[in-house]
Amino acid sequence: MTPFLDGWIQGPTADAHLVHCADAWLHDLLSDAPPFTWWYDDSEDAGVANLRAWLAGPGAARLRALGEPDLAIRSVILTLPYDACWAHA
Numbered sequence: 001m002t003p004f005l006d007g008w009i010q011g012p013t014a015d016a017h018l019v020h021c022a023d024a025w026l027h028d029l030l031s032d033a034p035p036f037t038w039w040y041d042d043s044e045d046a047g048v049a050n051l052r053a054w055l056a057g058p059g060a061a062r063l064r065a066l067g068e069p070d071l072a073i074r075s076v077i078l079t080l081p082y083d084a085c086w087a088h089a
Helices: 002-006 012-029 044-065 069-077 082-088
Strands: none
Touching (some): 012 044, 012 069, 044 069
16 A cells, blocks of 8 residues: 555646545544445455555655645544543544
């Protein structure tokens, strides 16, 4: 998962797609649901953990640079302990 996310190209179309995907993924991740309904094997937990880490780090920085501070903040919330996460909800 991480190599795919790290290789996400930049440009108007790719950036718009990143914003759209991050919004959808964060809706699920902040609700403790996996964002991919098609992932059915034992690697799902690792993939979701990688996605959470990327969104909270490089993803949040990129979203902030794209003028999406709300998505960036929601991304960083993924790193908070469970109770602290819900305190921000």
